[in-house]
Amino acid sequence: MKNIKPLHDRIMVERVEQEERTKGGLFLPESAQEKPIIGVVIAVGNGALLEDGKLRPLYVKEGDKVLFAKWGGTEVKLDGKDYLIMKESDVLAIIS
Amino acid sequence: MKNIKPLHDRIMVERVEQEERTKGGLFLPESAQEKPIIGVVIAVGNGALLEDGKLRPLYVKEGDKVLFAKWGGTEVKLDGKDYLIMKESDVLAIIS
Amino acid sequence: MKNIKPLHDRIMVERVEQEERTKGGLFLPESAQEKPIIGVVIAVGNGALLEDGKLRPLYVKEGDKVLFAKWGGTEVKLDGKDYLIMKESDVLAIIS
Amino acid sequence: MKNIKPLHDRIMVERVEQEERTKGGLFLPESAQEKPIIGVVIAVGNGALLEDGKLRPLYVKEGDKVLFAKWGGTEVKLDGKDYLIMKESDVLAIIS
Amino acid sequence: MKNIKPLHDRIMVERVEQEERTKGGLFLPESAQEKPIIGVVIAVGNGALLEDGKLRPLYVKEGDKVLFAKWGGTEVKLDGKDYLIMKESDVLAIIS
Amino acid sequence: MKNIKPLHDRIMVERVEQEERTKGGLFLPESAQEKPIIGVVIAVGNGALLEDGKLRPLYVKEGDKVLFAKWGGTEVKLDGKDYLIMKESDVLAIIS
Amino acid sequence: MKNIKPLHDRIMVERVEQEERTKGGLFLPESAQEKPIIGVVIAVGNGALLEDGKLRPLYVKEGDKVLFAKWGGTEVKLDGKDYLIMKESDVLAIIS
Numbered sequence: 001m002k003n004i005k006p007l008h009d010r011i012m013v014e015r016v017e018q019e020e021r022t023k024g025g026l027f028l029p030e031s032a033q034e035k036p037i038i039g040v041v042i043a044v045g046n047g048a049l050l051e052d053g054k055l056r057p058l059y060v061k062e063g064d065k066v067l068f069a070k071w072g073g074t075e076v077k078l079d080g081k082d083y084l085i086m087k088e089s090d091v092l093a094i095i096s
Numbered sequence: 097m098k099n100i101k102p103l104h105d106r107i108m109v110e111r112v113e114q115e116e117r118t119k120g121g122l123f124l125p126e127s128a129q130e131k132p133i134i135g136v137v138i139a140v141g142n143g144a145l146l147e148d149g150k151l152r153p154l155y156v157k158e159g160d161k162v163l164f165a166k167w168g169g170t171e172v173k174l175d176g177k178d179y180l181i182m183k184e185s186d187v188l189a190i191i192s
Numbered sequence: 193m194k195n196i197k198p199l200h201d202r203i204m205v206e207r208v209e210q211e212e213r214t215k216g217g218l219f220l221p222e223s224a225q226e227k228p229i230i231g232v233v234i235a236v237g238n239g240a241l242l243e244d245g246k247l248r249p250l251y252v253k254e255g256d257k258v259l260f261a262k263w264g265g266t267e268v269k270l271d272g273k274d275y276l277i278m279k280e281s282d283v284l285a286i287i288s
Numbered sequence: 289m290k291n292i293k294p295l296h297d298r299i300m301v302e303r304v305e306q307e308e309r310t311k312g313g314l315f316l317p318e319s320a321q322e323k324p325i326i327g328v329v330i331a332v333g334n335g336a337l338l339e340d341g342k343l344r345p346l347y348v349k350e351g352d353k354v355l356f357a358k359w360g361g362t363e364v365k366l367d368g369k370d371y372l373i374m375k376e377s378d379v380l381a382i383i384s
Numbered sequence: 385m386k387n388i389k390p391l392h393d394r395i396m397v398e399r400v401e402q403e404e405r406t407k408g409g410l411f412l413p414e415s416a417q418e419k420p421i422i423g424v425v426i427a428v429g430n431g432a433l434l435e436d437g438k439l440r441p442l443y444v445k446e447g448d449k450v451l452f453a454k455w456g457g458t459e460v461k462l463d464g465k466d467y468l469i470m471k472e473s474d475v476l477a478i479i480s
Numbered sequence: 481m482k483n484i485k486p487l488h489d490r491i492m493v494e495r496v497e498q499e500e501r502t503k504g505g506l507f508l509p510e511s512a513q514e515k516p517i518i519g520v521v522i523a524v525g526n527g528a529l530l531e532d533g534k535l536r537p538l539y540v541k542e543g544d545k546v547l548f549a550k551w552g553g554t555e556v557k558l559d560g561k562d563y564l565i566m567k568e569s570d571v572l573a574i575i576s
Numbered sequence: 577m578k579n580i581k582p583l584h585d586r587i588m589v590e591r592v593e594q595e596e597r598t599k600g601g602l603f604l605p606e607s608a609q610e611k612p613i614i615g616v617v618i619a620v621g622n623g624a625l626l627e628d629g630k631l632r633p634l635y636v637k638e639g640d641k642v643l644f645a646k647w648g649g650t651e652v653k654l655d656g657k658d659y660l661i662m663k664e665s666d667v668l669a670i671i672s
Binding site for chain 2: 005
């Protein structure tokens with residue numbers, strides 16, 4: 001996904017399908033009020049802005065498999081695929 | 097657009113029409129609660145104000161094609177064209 | 193307007209009439225939820241207060257033609273004319 | 289008003305009557321949602337507290353004629369006169 | 385009141401009765417939406433916490449007669465007397 | 481209470497019974513909207529986190545008799561006794 | 577739980593069952609509005625982000641038995657077990 005660059009502390013994520021997820025052993029409860037979702041990081045921003053105007057490089061890297069809360073991010077569709085643009089701080093955990 | 101200069105961390109954006117957008121392969125879902133919009137940056141502010149009063153030059157540049165959330169910015173009409181003035185932080189990603 | 197000095201980061205603005213505005217080519221949509229307004233800066237404050245107590249001189253200068261959101265500022269009437277006192281950060285852009 | 293000292297960034301203001309105001313040429317619209325009021329500063333606080341615990345002397349001085357928003361301040365009555373105690377930041381402008 | 389020490393930027397205040405207040409010439413209007421109250425400072429905290437963890441000594445001293453907004457503070461009754469524990473910033477002015 | 485360590489700026493408090501309180505002369509009014517409560521500090525946290533990541537040792541010490549607002553803290557029951565875990569800043573005053 | 581790494585100041589916690597809890601002597605009241613819960617820390621984040629972009633290592637360690645408020649954290653299910661991902665600041669106390 002070379003043609004889209006998230007701004008500052010934002011990342012672009014492609015959701016992993018439900019089937020794939022259950023195979024990997026990770027299952028997310030239907031009843032949970034804040035249902036987390038798994039995805040793969042497609043692109044990361046240029047860095048989080050600090051108070052003095054400097055940039056902190058993001059911790060999350062392209063290719064990372066991440067767990068994030070459902071309400072995080074804005075949906076975009078590119079070439080027929082769904083993506084999410086969210087802030088790095090919306091990521092709950094990195095799965096390896 | 098030499099005759100309008102956004103203040104500080106604001107940028108002025110011209111929306112890209114829907115037809116043009118779909119050709120480029122990027123399609124934004126109708127159903128999305130927070131529908132992002134694509135535009136071209138027409139003018140950028142003099143810099144974001146830091147806590148010590150200094151200015152951080154904006155990362156977004158004139159001519160950048162940007163993706164931003166629908167609710168961002170204030171509409172203005174100039175010589176019959178619609179523009180949006182928003183904060184740089186309302187930009188989700190830069191498309192290249 | 194020598195006899196009124198806005199405090200700190202405030203500026204005093206005189207609205208430009210609708211007729212004058214349309215001649216200049218800039219037209220603001222009636223339907224816009226946040227209708228911006230054009231005005232001329234009549235007086236500026238002594239500077240914005242920084243966290244360490246120092247003052248940052250304002251960027252907006254006396255005589256600047258500015259675009260600002262409708263809800264910004266407090267109305268005052270002086271010698272029969274309407275003015276607005278607003279914060280510099282309520283200014284969206286400077287028109288030249 | 290030597291016997292009352294506002295605390296920190298607060299000031300004590302005596303409202304100027306409506307008659308006096310209209311003579312000076314400054315008239316405040318009845319219809320304005322946020323009706324500003326004119327007053328004279330009777331006493332000022334010992335300084336605004338900065339984050340490091342130091343004090344910034346107030347910019348507004350005893351005797352200044354100030355314009356302030358109606359909702360600002362707390363009313364007190366002393367020896368039959370009405371006063372307002374407000375924060376310096378509630379002052380919109382100084383009139384000279 | 386040696387046996388009670390307010391914490392950090394809090395002070396302990398004993399209200400002055402209405403009769404006593406009117407004698408001193410200061411009368412607080414019944415109709416005022418935010419009725420200020422007069423009291424005497426009985427005890428002060430060890431200092432206001434600054435961001436770096438240091439303490440700023442309070443400006444208000446034991447014995448000061450203070451004016452404060454009605455909603456400020458928490459009531460306590462000790463040996464049959466009513467006291468208020470409030471933050472120093474709830475004090476509007478010191479009366480001397 | 482060696483087996484429970486509050487985190488950072490939290491403290492663990494055991495409420496003092498009403499009977500015991502009235503004997504000591506301190507009586508808290510039933511009608512007070514924000515009824516303060518007395519307790520004894522059983523355990524204190526490792527320190528309050530400052531912005532630079534350092535720890536400020538708590539001012540409140542194990543064994544202190546403290547006055548705190550009713551809404552402060554979370555209740556826990558341990559070996560049949562009720563305790564409260566609250567932030568140090570929920571403490572109004574230390575009684576000695 | 578080597579294959580999941582909480583981000584920044586987040587930790588991953590496995591709840592301790594009710595039976596086990598009552599044996600240990602710690603009982604949490606049903607009626608409490610904010611019912612705390614006990615759990616064991618399974619994984620901790622890479623550190624809390626400070627304002628200057630540096631990381632503060634977490635105080636809570638893998639294996640710690642922690643007490644936390646019920647509303648804290650997001651539920652995830654992994655290989656049939658329930659976990660919670662929460663911020664370190666949601667931890668009320670460490671039990672040893």
